Amino acid sequence: MTTVIDVIQGILVAICAGYVILFAVQKNDDYSKGLLICSFLTFIQNAGYFLACFAHSLDAELNSVRIEYIGSAFFTTAFMIFCSGFCKVKLPKSFFALMLLWDLFAVTCVWSCEFHELFYKDLGVRIVDGSDHIFLKFKAGIVYLIHIGLVLIQLLICAFLGFRGAYKNQNRRLRKTCLLISIASLIPFMMLPLQMAKLTGGYDLMPASTVIGLTLLCVAAFRQRVFEVTGIANEKLLFNMKEGVIVVDTDYKFISANDYAVQWFPTLKSLMMGQKLGNPQLEEIIRKGTDTEIVIGDNICKICMDDIVKRNKKIGICITVVDLTEERKRLEEMEKLKEAAEKASRAKTTFLARMSHEIRTPINAIIGMNELIFRETGEDSIRQYSADIKTSADSLLGIVNDILDNSKIESGKFTIANVNYRTAAMINDVYQMMLVKADEKKLELIFDVDENLPRMCVGDDLRIKQVLINLINNAIKYTSEGYVKLKIRGTSKGDKVILKVSVNDTGIGIRDEDKDALFEEFGRIDEEKNRGIEGTGLGLPITYQLLSIMGSNLNVYSEYGKGSMFYFEIEQGVAEPEPMGRFTEINANIEHKSYKSFMAPDARILVVDDNAINRKVFVGLLKNTNMQMDEADSGKKCIELAKKRKYDIIFLDHLMPEIDGIETFKIMRADADNVNIDTPIIMLTANASNEAREQYLGEGFDDFISKPINFEELENIVLKYLDESMIVTQPE
Numbered sequence: 001m002t003t004v005i006d007v008i009q010g011i012l013v014a015i016c017a018g019y020v021i022l023f024a025v026q027k028n029d030d031y032s033k034g035l036l037i038c039s040f041l042t043f044i045q046n047a048g049y050f051l052a053c054f055a056h057s058l059d060a061e062l063n064s065v066r067i068e069y070i071g072s073a074f075f076t077t078a079f080m081i082f083c084s085g086f087c088k089v090k091l092p093k094s095f096f097a098l099m100l101l102w103d104l105f106a107v108t109c110v111w112s113c114e115f116h117e118l119f120y121k122d123l124g125v126r127i128v129d130g131s132d133h134i135f136l137k138f139k140a141g142i143v144y145l146i147h148i149g150l151v152l153i154q155l156l157i158c159a160f161l162g163f164r165g166a167y168k169n170q171n172r173r174l175r176k177t178c179l180l181i182s183i184a185s186l187i188p189f190m191m192l193p194l195q196m197a198k199l200t201g202g203y204d205l206m207p208a209s210t211v212i213g214l215t216l217l218c219v220a221a222f223r224q225r226v227f228e229v230t231g232i233a234n235e236k237l238l239f240n241m242k243e244g245v246i247v248v249d250t251d252y253k254f255i256s257a258n259d260y261a262v263q264w265f266p267t268l269k270s271l272m273m274g275q276k277l278g279n280p281q282l283e284e285i286i287r288k289g290t291d292t293e294i295v296i297g298d299n300i301c302k303i304c305m306d307d308i309v310k311r312n313k314k315i316g317i318c319i320t321v322v323d324l325t326e327e328r329k330r331l332e333e334m335e336k337l338k339e340a341a342e343k344a345s346r347a348k349t350t351f352l353a354r355m356s357h358e359i360r361t362p363i364n365a366i367i368g369m370n371e372l373i374f375r376e377t378g379e380d381s382i383r384q385y386s387a388d389i390k391t392s393a394d395s396l397l398g399i400v401n402d403i404l405d406n407s408k409i410e411s412g413k414f415t416i417a418n419v420n421y422r423t424a425a426m427i428n429d430v431y432q433m434m435l436v437k438a439d440e441k442k443l444e445l446i447f448d449v450d451e452n453l454p455r456m457c458v459g460d461d462l463r464i465k466q467v468l469i470n471l472i473n474n475a476i477k478y479t480s481e482g483y484v485k486l487k488i489r490g491t492s493k494g495d496k497v498i499l500k501v502s503v504n505d506t507g508i509g510i511r512d513e514d515k516d517a518l519f520e521e522f523g524r525i526d527e528e529k530n531r532g533i534e535g536t537g538l539g540l541p542i543t544y545q546l547l548s549i550m551g552s553n554l555n556v557y558s559e560y561g562k563g564s565m566f567y568f569e570i571e572q573g574v575a576e577p578e579p580m581g582r583f584t585e586i587n588a589n590i591e592h593k594s595y596k597s598f599m600a601p602d603a604r605i606l607v608v609d610d611n612a613i614n615r616k617v618f619v620g621l622l623k624n625t626n627m628q629m630d631e632a633d634s635g636k637k638c639i640e641l642a643k644k645r646k647y648d649i650i651f652l653d654h655l656m657p658e659i660d661g662i663e664t665f666k667i668m669r670a671d672a673d674n675v676n677i678d679t680p681i682i683m684l685t686a687n688a689s690n691e692a693r694e695q696y697l698g699e700g701f702d703d704f705i706s707k708p709i710n711f712e713e714l715e716n717i718v719l720k721y722l723d724e725s726m727i728v729t730q731p732e
Contacts, residue, residue, distance in 0.1 A: 058123065062113070062114075062123070065110065066110055066111050069106070069107050069110045069111075070107060073103045073104075073106050073107045073110075073147070074100070074103045074107075076150075076151050076154040076155060076158075077096065077099040077100055077103055077154060079154075079158055079185070080096070080099070080154050080157055080158050080161075081096055083157075083158045083161040083162060083165075083181055083185070084161055086165065086177075086178070086181065087161045087162060087164060087165025087168075087178055087181070088165065088168070089161050089164055089165065091157075099150070099154065102146075102147070102150060105143075106119070106143060106147045109141075109143045117141050118141045118142060118143040118144075119141045119143045119144045119147075120138040120139070120140075120141055120144065121138060121139035121140070121141050122137075122138060122139045123137070123138050151188075152189055152193075155185045155186070155188055155189040156185075156189060158181070158182070158185035159182045159183075159185040159186050159189065160182075161181075161182075162178045162179060162180075162181040162182030162183075162185060163178070163179070163182050164178075165178035165181075166178035166179045166182070175273070242260060242323075243260060243320055243321060243322050243323075244257070244258065244260040244261030244262075244263070244264050244265075244319075244320065244321030244322075245257065245258045245260070245261055245318065245319070245320055245321075246261045246265070246268065246277075246282075246318075246319040246321070247308070247316055247317070247318055247319075248277070248286065248316060248317050248319065249274075249315070249316045249317075250314060250315065250316060250317070252276075252277070252283060252286050252287065252317070253273075253274050253275060253276060253277075254268070254271045254272075254273060254274065254275050254276070254277055255273055255316060256273070257271075260321070261319075261321055264296055264301065264321050265277075265279055265282060265321075267279055281294065282303075282319075285303050285305075285319075286305065286317065286319060289305060290305075291303060291304045291305065293324070298325070299323055299324075299325045300323075300324045300325050300328055301321050301322060301323055301324060301325075302321075302322045302324050303319060303320070303321060304319070304320040304322065305317055305318070305319050305320075306318045306320070359396075359400050361611055361614065361686055361707065363393055363396060363397055363400070363707075363708050364614055364617060364686065364707040364708040364709060365611075365613040365614060365617055366389065366393050366708075367390065367393045367394075367397075367708040367709075368614075368616075368617025368618070368620065368621060368708065368709060369613070369616075369617060369620075370386050370389045370390055370393065371390075371617075371620075371621065371711060372617070372620045372621070373386050374386040374387070374390075393708075397708060416460045416463060416549055416550055417460045417462070417463075417693075417694070418458055418459060418460065418573070419458070419459075419460070419461065420456055420457075420458055420575045421456065421457060421458075421459070421461035422455065422456055422580075423453050423454060423455060423456065423457050423580050424455075424580045424581070426461045426464065426465055427447065427449055427468075427488070429465060430465055430468045430469055430472065430486075431445070431447055433469060434469065434472045434473065434476065434484075437473065437476050438476055438484060441476060441479070441480070442481075443476060443479060443481070443482065443483060443484055444482070444483035444484075445472075445483070445484055445485075446483055446484070446485040446486070447485075447486050448485060448486065448487040448488070449486075449487075449488045450488055450489045450490050451579055451580065451581050451582045452490060452579045452580075453488065453490045453497070453499075453579065453580050454490070454497055454574045454575070454576060454577050454578070454579075454580065455576040455577075455578045455579065455580045456574075456575040456576035457497065457572040457573060457574060457575060458572060458573025458574065458575050459550075459570075459572040459573060460550070463546055463550065464550075464570070464572075466542075466543075466546065467543050467546055467547060467568075468486065468501070468503075470540070470542065470543040471503040471543060471566050472484055472486060472503055474540060474566075475503055475504075475505035475507060475564070475566075476505075478505070478507040478508050478564075479505045479506055479507030479508075479563075480507070480508075481506065482505070482506025482507075482563070483504075483505070483506055484503070484504070484505045484506075485503070485504045485505070486501070486502075486503055487501070487502045487503075487504070488500070488501050492574075493571070495573065495574055496571050496572065496573060496574060497571070497572055497573075497574050498569055498570070498571055499569065499570050499571075499572055500567070500569050501567060501568055501569070501570070502565055502566065502567035503565065503566045503567070504563065504564070504565045505563050505564055505565075506562070506563045507563050507564060508560075508561065509558045509559050509560040509561050509562050509563055509564055510556070510558040510560060510564055511560050512560075515556060515558070518540055518556060540554075547568055547570065550570055551570070551571065552568045552569060552570040552571075553568060554566060554567075554568050555567050555568060598625060598715070598719065598727055598729050599624075599625055599626045599727070599728050599729035600625055600626065600627050600722060600726045600727050600728065601626040601627070601628075601728065602628075602726050602728075603625075603627045603628065603648045603649075603722055603723075603726045604627070604628040604629075604630065604645070604646070604647050604648055605622070605627050605628070605629055605630070605647060605648060605649050605650070605651065605718075606630045606631075606632060606638065606641060606642070606647045606649075606650045606651070607619065607629065607630070607631055607632075607650075607651045607684070608631075608632040608633075608634075608635070608637070608638040608650070608651065608652045608653055608656075608661070608664070608684075609631075609633070609651075609653040609656075609684065610633050610634060610653065610656040610657060611653075612633070614653075614707070615631045615633070617709065618651065618684075618709065618714075619631070621709065621711050621714055622714070622715075622718070625718075627718075630645070630647070634656055634657065634658060634659065635656055635658065635659030635660065635661065635663060635664030635667075636658060636659055638650070638652065638664050638668075639659075639664060639667055639668060642668055642674060642675070642676045642679075643671075643674060643675070645675070646675045646676060646679070647676055647679050648679065648680075648721075648722055648723065648726065649679065649680050649681075649682060649718065649721050649722065650676065650679055650680070650681045650682070651682050651684045651705070652664060652665060652681055652682070652683060652684060652701075653684050653685060654683060654684075654685040654686075654687060654696075655685070655686075661683060661684075661685070662696075662699055665681055665699065665700065665701065666699075668681070669700060680702040680703070680721040681701055681702055682701065682702060682703045682704065682705055682717060682721070683696040683701045683703070683704045683705070684705055684707070684709075685704075685706060685707065686706065686707040687706070692704075702721065703717055703720070703721070705717055
């Protein structure tokens with residue numbers, strides 16, 4: 001019967017030791033390696049127990065004891081090393097070394113016990129009634145007694161380490177694991193004195209104590225969830241994360257906290273499970289149950305709470321403490337950088353707008369005065385000089401417009417308008433503007449336009465016109481002989497039309513390696529060859545970006561030395577679907593009236609501008625109309641004149657000292673007794689953008705005209721708002 005019990009105990013020891021080995025191998029950390037050594041030593045010890053079950057002589061029994069001591073002599077020291085690491089209590093390495101040396105000495109004494117009496121005295125065997133095998137009979141030697149005493153001390157140390165680890169650890173599961181280790185240490189500690197006092201009837205209790213101790217270690221290993229990789233990963237993440245985590249039960253009592261949480265709330269370190277938190281601020285936040293921010297020292301922390309639910313039942317609360325200090329600092333720095341960037345962008349935009357206005361003002365004077373010279377001189381040489389001045393002034397104006405447009409695109413303030421426009425009139429404007437430049441270089445300008453295009457489209461005709469002008473102007477610049485051809489075709493798409501546009505030339509062409517640089521700002525390809533060609537390098541980049549904003553894409557095909565083709569497709573709305581007819585047969589006077597002259601001597605017009613030359617240009621352009629012209633150099637003077645005399649049209653400049661044009665307009669419109677309360681007021685400004693047009697019309701102005709003043713546009717707008725009864729000479 002005894003043999004059967006010993007065999008069963010041996011099997012249980014083998015199973016438990018095997019599980020612990022598997023746990024230690026999968027955990028693969030420092031203290032698990034110590035546990036692995038303990039388990040192997042237990043296997044060796046268990047092998048000695050098995051051999052003892054079948055011993056029938058003194059030599060066989062003694063050999064089994066020798067094998068058993070190889071495992072048991074080192075087991076308690078190895079187990080103590082494991083407990084020290086697992087429970088995070090450091091013991092001197094010299095102490096462990098001394099214990100190992102003693103274990104080695106004890107094993108040596110056991111294996112040589114036949115030659116001395118240090119370990120065993122009076123060796124022999126005895127048979128216990130009812131037993132089917134023999135037991136070793138001996139008297140304890142001095143080494144045996146010391147060894148047993150040291151084993152008891154080591155087991156007591158292991159129990160102490162377990163209790164200390166349970167007290168210090170904040171993790172509930174790890175705390176219970178430490179307690180199980182303590183109990184596993186105390187069982188053999190209690191068994192050994194009973195066996196030494198011969199209260200066991202000669203039966204060896206160590207196998208049984210080993211079974212119980214290893215079973216508890218198996219439970220401890222199971223509590224560590226060795227087969228739950230996700231659980232282990234979550235636990236390591238929880239206790240290594242840079243966020244504080246506190247777990248409380250539904251009564252707001254402490255369960256566990258990671259090290260980072262203890263840094264924020266040091267009182268948590270000494271708390272046992274089930275105790276109150278002892279932090280009034282934290283307890284109040286938990287009771288409110290809402291996420292909030294608090295200040296801890298010099299740090300800003302966010303407290304987040306989530307319910308812990310198991311089987312649809314709330315079993316606790318997880319409180320997360322997140323340090324927002326660095327994030328707030330980064331956000332503040334980013335906000336400062338953003339404000340600085342926006343301030344720089346505003347300063348740039350303001351500077352360019354101001355510079356645009358300041359440059360446009362003298363350009364208006366140059367172009368206007370030049371127009372007057374051209375009209376009044378009869379000398380061919382003077383007229384030629386005037387034509388050259390106009391060409392240069394137009395070129396300068398184009399550069400200013402390009403820089404301003406580029407700035408608006410970069411700042412994201414560029415807007416696209418949707419207005420009804422006459423297709424033929426828009427194309428005719430482009431043709432008239434480009435024809436002069438083409439003639440100057442003796443190039444043939446061809447406009448091949450689909451006669452079935454809608455008579456009136458919906459879109460931003462000014463920007464489409466700008467795109468066409470840029471592409472044709474670019475083609476003319478880089479073509480010395482041959483032709484430049486604009487081709488436009490249309491494809492209906494419901495209530496929309498897809499305009500397919502291409503610009504071909506017989507110019508110098510573009511190398512394949514230069515095509516990527518075409519749309520770079522301020523870029524000039526083949527610089528050495530084209531150094532004599534004027535331009536800022538902004539035309540094509542602006543055209544490319546304009547088309548992108550309007551939902552299109554600019555493409556290019558070119559053969560170096562033979563010419564280039566730029567092409568794109570753009571969708572426009574349709575206001576009047578009737579075909580516009582053949583472009584070459586359209587009378588520009590019908591689609592886009594151009595007035596050569598008219599007279600209206602009874603009409604009275606007021607022009608308000610703080611720049612005397614601009615007023616002189618304005619008056620000079622309308623001199624042949626015989627209209628009565630009054631001038632005002634400020635908003636204040638304008639208001640005074642408007643109270644005294646009725647005007648048919650008032651042209652009002654925007655940027656003026658003291659009272660600007662918009663303020664002047666509001667004052668006049670707010671005065672119910674003003675005789676000019678219903679008089680059309682036209683904004684006259686150097687700010688020529690779509691945004692400005694929308695702003696002025698939104699303020700209530702009747703219309704808008706930009707500087708430099710285009711004579712035809714000026715005549716058109718005067719005729720638009722002047723009563724027909726005042727016109728005594730009709731335009732041709």
